[in-house]
Amino acid sequence: MTVLRKLAAITAIAGAALAVTPASAQFFFKPHDFSGPPIRGDEPGLPTLPGATDEEVRANLVWNMRSALNVAALQCQFEPSLLTVENYNISLINHKDEFKKSLDILTKYFTRVNKGLKPGQAAMDRYGTKTYSAFTTVNAQLGFCQTAAAVATDAAYAPRGELYKVAVRDMSSLRNALIPFGEERFARRVRVDTRLSLPRLDDVCWDKRGTWLQRKCGEFSTTFR
Known part of the structure; x- marks a missing residue:
């Protein structure tokens, strides 16, 4: 397989940048059930007005x-x-x-x-x-x-x-709802690993024309770990 060395490096860098770019305006979160009973407004713990009608x-x-x-x-x-x-x-x-x-x-x-x-x-x-x-x-x-x-x-x-x-x-x-609670859908935070496995970029794996030497270094790939 023939792969240009510069193209491989650019692809790897672009892929890494894309992997760490956050999605915008998305809010995926299952909150805790904060429901409570109806209140009058003068219950203990609530802001009260002494002597109020x-x-x-x-x-x-x-x-x-x-x-x-x-x-x-x-x-x-x-x-x-x-x-x-x-x-x-x-x-x-x-x-x-x-x-x-x-x-x-x-x-x-x-x-x-x-x-x-x-x-x-x-x-x-x-x-x-x-x-x-x-x-x-x-x-x-x-x-x-x-x-x-x-x-x-x-x-x-x-x-x-x-x-x-x-x-x-x-x-x-x-x-x-002022009491901090975490995600209720999952017991733990789910980690999405966006690190990339990059190909070797040293001279051993490339010829003078910038072509990947598969016989020496195996199959060329850039994948998420």
């Missing part, structure tokens, strides 16, 4: 969900097919009245508890920062993004005036 508890729950979906819209853009940005924006439009009502209720709560507009606004700002940062994750990003994508879809197309029902049903799963 039932209406304020509901507003807190709705605003926490909005914060989670906002974080997901920013954090999950690495996978456009999740539609976290699109569905979050749809939610803002479809449920603007319910979001505004929740914000107004929370603003009045912090004004009342902190006895004044200025200290109330400062407390509201701290609340907003704490709420948003609570949903920021790195280690649990894949599971959180898939869960948030499903919740964002439910929120986007929930009937107007009933967004709080989505929060009651799905906030448990959003918070559970």
